[in-house]
Amino acid sequence: QKEVEQNSGPLSVPEGAIASLNCTYSDRGSQSFFWYRQYSGKSPELIMFIYSNGDKEDGRFTAQLNKASQYVSLLIRDSQPSDSATYLCAVNIFSGNTPLVFGKGTRLSVIA
Amino acid sequence: GAGVSQTPSNKVTEKGKYVELRCDPISGHTALYWYRQSLGQGPEFLIYFQGTGAADDSGLPNDRFFAVRPEGSVSTLKIQRTERGDSAVYLCASSLGWGEGYTFGSGTRLTVV
Numbered sequence: 663q664k665e666v667e668q669n670s671g672p673l674s675v676p677e678g679a680i681a682s683l684n685c686t687y688s689d690r691g692s693q694s695f696f697w698y699r700q701y702s703g704k705s706p707e708l709i710m711f712i713y714s715n716g717d718k719e720d721g722r723f724t725a726q727l728n729k730a731s732q733y734v735s736l737l738i739r740d741s742q743p744s745d746s747a748t749y750l751c752a753v754n755i756f757s758g759n760t761p762l763v764f765g766k767g768t769r770l771s772v773i774a
Numbered sequence: 775g776a777g778v779s780q781t782p783s784n785k786v787t788e789k790g791k792y793v794e795l796r797c798d799p800i801s802g803h804t805a806l807y808w809y810r811q812s813l814g815q816g817p818e819f820l821i822y823f824q825g826t827g828a829a830d831d832s833g834l835p836n837d838r839f840f841a842v843r844p845e846g847s848v849s850t851l852k853i854q855r856t857e858r859g860d861s862a863v864y865l866c867a868s869s870l871g872w873g874e875g876y877t878f879g880s881g882t883r884l885t886v887v
Contacts, residue, residue: 696876706817708876708877761819762807764818765816766814766816
């Protein structure tokens, strides 16, 4: 059973703080990991992807991957009210032609 | 095109009717995916095309659902004998290939009344 788990939230953080979004996955064969942002009533948009253990930074966003713990996270530094959205974690397994499996998403609210 | 285009953006249909949802992927993207999303849930996989062929249709819920991509570009998702439980946002995405990040279209909101 391929599953991706996220806390549905809402996660509330004050403006300027660091928001930490977490995701666990069940399939140890998973090889690539994606974070999507989805504003209410809109479609998901890709923020970051990560393939290797460790950290990957892109502007205010940092993705962290720990394959041994089957854990991937997204940190948002200097959170802004415009970051308020649902963040979807998605996992892809290279071992076969399996498409991305999405979590239910975590709703983030950045309070001004 | 510049992005993934989905039509119609909204579709209201009566229970039992047939509907077609269209997706026009980014030019050159060989992989095309259909997902559906219900309120408060993540996208749920339906079917994936690599070129013209359905590489994985394991997410189609039953035989009322069918999708085609005859020329390896535009895809149509077809739902027969619609039921109220089919109401959702149907999302199409494309990518350069399997393993790449997806670009999603704006979705079709299907409401079965």
